Amino acid sequence: MRIIVSLFLVIINLTALASGIKGTVKTTKGEPLPYATIAIKGTSTGTTANAEGRYELSLAPGKYEVVFQYLGFKALTKSIEVTNETITLNIALEEQALTINEVRIGSKSEDPAYTIMRRAIAKARFHALQVQSYNARAYIKSSGLIKNIPFYAVGSLKKEGIEEGRPIVNESVSEIRFKQPNTYNQRVISTRNTLNQDAISPNAFIMASFYNATVGNAVSPLSPKALTYYKFEYQGSFREGDLEVNKIKVIPKSYGEGVFRGQIYIIENTWAIHSLDLETTAEGLDFQMKQVYNPLQGVWLPTTSRIRFAGSLLGFTGEFNHAISLTYNDLKVNPAFVENVVVLDEKIEKPSSDISKKDLRTKKLNELAAQQKEVSGKQLRKMLKEYEKQDRNERKAQKEDVNVVRSDSIVIDSMANKRNDAFWNEIRTIPLTELETKSYHHSDSVRVVKVAKIKADSTKAKKDSTNFDLMALLSGRTFKLSKQWRLEYEGPLRAQNFTYNTVEGYVLESSLNFIRRFKQANTFYIKPLGRYAIGRRELLGTLSTGWQGRRRGISLTGGRYVAQFNPANPISPSINTSATLLFENNYMKIYEKEFGRLAFNYARLADVLSVSGGIEFGRRYALENLENQRPWIRWNQYAFTPNAPYNREHSHRLNALEADSYYTFAPHNALTLDVALTWKPGQKYRLYNGRKRYLENNNPSLTLRYAKGIPTIGNSAVDYDRVEFDIRQDLETGIKSELHYAVSAGAFLNRRSVYLMDYKHFMGNRTFILYGDSYTRFRSLPYYEYSTSERYLEAHVTNVYRRLLLTRLPFVRLAGLKENLMVHYLLTPMAKHYTEVGYALDGLIPGFPFFRVEAIAVFNNFKYDHTAFRVGTTFKFGN
Structure with a gap:
């Protein structure tokens, strides 16, 4: 009996699943229309055809009006009645005929596209705020085809099932809950792919809205600044039921990263998006997005999207497509936006009356819309600005965090990776090819x-x-000791641990780092480090321990070690090794110290403040070069310099400005304190599963630093006070264009006893290779020559251009290259207006956008001195 009942239930389920429609969507010439849209009129139910034009849509028995759409083709509506069977419905769409309703008269007449787009731009924010909340189900199918795999990756990728010409497929089904102004909750109920079952599809594409100012870091054609970056061309209109839809060609004034080109379809009178077909480029890859919108409760929402990436990167060539189908449920329209607002183009027609400031402050948006009937774009912006201000104040009064730009949460169902074929055959809305x-x-x-x-x-x-083989002994390995503990071992033959300098000869370093992880990103560690200087036959080392949380931390380090005179480490040991052995330039200057340091940091206090600092006590010793040091290559014009740095200020005090007057010091004790307080107002952030992710903040960052040499205690020989004020800001000046500036000014209020390691140092560079922060580092400044114990002013300005000189050429711009103009300035009692003026080109090597080359002209006291050339990276990695 149980078997009979089970079979009966299976038959009922199979019968239910068989109810719906299927078929193909083609042109009248019989060519398939890939990713055509199929929608049930008056509902949010719909699907998308696959790459072959085939579609399937499950429907309960009943009568429906099915709308078939494809960009550039006339929409077709079919009335059907679904029974308990699947209806085969093959569709042929005709190309859309456009009607030119207006023409330009005379050479000075404006293209009618501009009046359409001005109204659509003015109404974009209105449409973005229309939906108060919704629930939706999103089906995403991502398919990729790698056409070329570089030889070095063929073998390893083949083991993972990746080969040239074999499709890579990923499917996911998610439930999405949206609530204004910025909350998106996703629950991935199923995911499946041809590579790793744990992979998740690119759900971020679902959230792209062209009503926003930017989409994927590119300026939307409906951005308030769109007219600055785009030209528009009216291509005609067509009727779709009672609607008139305008086809507008989007033409960037200079195509490349950060702008779109293509077509956007705007509905007359409501000025909402009907559909779009736009493309752009990013990092040398072509990006195309097609969207079809459908009305639901009077609001036009994107129901199907197609996203395509294609191009070459790091030797790989391929194409990836993402098809997204959205079904909305429980849609709630914001009551303030129920009343339709008629927008006038101010260039053609002005509204009959203005909105008083009293009405603007006291009346709701729908009341103003009903009262005003017709508004200009300027009036509508005022209305929406006031609405958002009032909404923000209300949320603030309800103790909501108004600094949250967006709140996302993603939960993956425990069964997401375990669904069987029967489940996918039922839930899949886009058939597989x-x-x-x-x-x-x-x-x-x-x-x-x-x-x-x-x-x-x-x-x-x-x-x-559990094996500890020879390679692990020499290079290092990470060991998982338990669920909470792990051991990170760094061997002596890693590149950064096997170095050379003229003081110690060859140096080997090795360390163990025992790490204990707690909940909420809290970490405790103990790290012993050993350093053996082969030339000196000296063994040095340190022991560090500390605790680091998400926003705060404390550490204690002590031992016997060597340090550069500039604690910011202006030259890495690896680069110094190459410069010393190959070019006979021993730029790195070091001293030895026996020390203990207690440091702390407390970041983003109240989201805008951070404080850090430390106190150190140590005994410091001078070091000299080893005798008979030899580079690998002997150059007649070079020779090793003493380990003691040359400093103009020190030499001046000795009345000896000769270059061979190097800095020396006697062993001494030093107790020092340093504290930095940073304030960056207006910090915004996103929430991701409840955790804050801070966004780029365009407001200036202000830092006050204080350094103190504390005399007497422990026979400390230092006695000084230094105060410094920094301001730094990163600004967007246009599409992919940025302005970065940093200014620092300071002075020693007291310098009764100051050693060179306590001077104010600047990030100099004398090597051909540049690394670190490219915005605040000098390119050709000697490392210690202009270090000072008096007053100083340091300034750096870099402007990154998307379109300047070479990038005016389209093929250069499309390759992702950027041009930089920079100025670096230093003023101290010994550095009389030291200035570097430079030009840099980022992304010169295809596929490596972080690589840069530079040419720099150096001036002393505004007189030309020399020209330097550098290669480097835009990455900020450690010194």
Whole structure:
């Protein structure tokens, strides 16, 4: 009896699943229309055809009006009645005929596209705020095809099931809950792909809205600044039921990263988006997005989207497509936006009356719309600005954090990676192509083989994981000791641990780092480090321990070690090794110290403040070069300099400005204190699963620093006070254009006893390679020549241009290159207006956008001195 009942239920379910429509969407010439949109009129139910034009849509028995759409083709509506069977409905769409309703008269007449776009731009924020909340189900299918794999990756990728010409498929189904102004909650109920079952599809694409000012870091054609970056061309209109839809060509004034080109379709009178087909470029890749909108409760919402990436990167060539189908439920329209606002183009027609300031402050938006009937774009902006201000104040009064720009949460269902084929056949809204089906079958076979191999080798794998082989001993390895503890071992033959300098000769370093992780990103660590100087036959080392939380931390370090005179480490030991052995330039100057340091940091106090600092006591010793040091290459024009740095200020005090008057010091004790307080107002952030992710803040960052040499205690020989004020800001000046500036001014209020390591130092550079912060580092400044114990002013300005000289050429701009103009300035009693004026080109090597080359002209006291050339990176990695 149980078997009979089970079979009966299966038959009922199969019958229910069979109810709906399927077929293909083609042109009248019989060519398939990939990713065509199929929608049920009056509802949010719909689907998207696959790359072959095939579609399937499950429907309960009943009568429906089905709308078939494809950009550039006339929408077709079919009335159907669904029974308990699947109806085959093959559709042929005709190309859309456009009607030119207006023409330009005379050479000075404006294209009618501009009056349409001015109204659409004015109304964009209105449309963005219309929806108060919704629930939606999103089906995403991502498919990729790698056409070329570089030789060095063929073998390893083949083991993972990735080969040239074999599709990579990823599907996911998510439930999305949206609430104004910025809350998106996602629950991934199912995900499946041909590579790793844990991978999640690019759900961020669902949130893209062209009503916002930017989409994917590119300026939207409906941005308030759109007319600065785009020209528009009216291409005609067509009727769709009772609607008139205008086709507008979007033409960037200079195409490249940060701008779109293509077509956007705007509905007459409401000025909402009907559909769009736009493309841009990013990092040398082509990006295309197609969206079709459908009305729901009078609001036009995107129901289907297609996103395409194609191009070459790091030797890989391929194409990736993302098809997104959205079904909305529980849509709530914001009551303040129910009343339609008629927007006039101020250039053609002005409203009959203005809105009083009293009405603007006291009346609600829908009341103003009903009262005013017709508004200009300027009036509508005022209305929306006041609405958002009042809404912000209300949320603030309800104790909401108004600094949250966006709140996202993603929860992955425990069954998301375990759904079977029957589940996918029921829930999938875009049919698989034949190639995609074969790809799934192939990946399933590969996965079965891998699982079998892992099981067969499990004993061997466990044994291998505990081995400490020769390579681990020399280079290092990370060991998982338990769920909370891990050990990070760095071996002596890592590049950064095996170095050379003229004081110690060859140096080997090695460290152990025992890390204990707690909840909420809290970490405790103990790190012993050993350093053996082969030339000196000296063993040095330190022991560090500390605790680091999400916003605060404390550390204690002590031992015997060497340090550069500039604690910011202006030259890395690795670069110094190359400069010393290959070019006979021993730029790094070091001294030895026995020390203990207690440091702390408390970041983003109240989201705008951070404080850090430390106190150190140590005994400091001078070091000299080893005798008979030899570079690998002997240059006649170079020679090793003493380990003691040359400093103009020190030499001046000795009345000896000769270059061979180097800084020396006697052993001494030093107790020093340093504190920095940073204030960056207006900090905004996103919430991701409840955790804050701070955004780029365009407001200036202000820092006050204080350094103190404390005399007497512990026989400390230092006695000084230094105060410094910094201001730094990063600004967007246009599409992919930025202005970065940093100004620092300070002075020693007291310098009764100051050693060179306590001077104010500047980030100099004498090597051909530049690294670190490219915005605040000098390119050709000697490392210690202009260090000072008096007053100083330091300034750096860099302007990054998307379109300047070479980038005016389209093929250069499309390759992702950027040009920089920079000025670096220093004023001290010994540095009389030291100035560097430079030009840099980022992204010169295709596929490596972070690589840069520079040419710098150096001036002393506004007189030309020399020209320097540098290569480097825009990455900020450690010194």
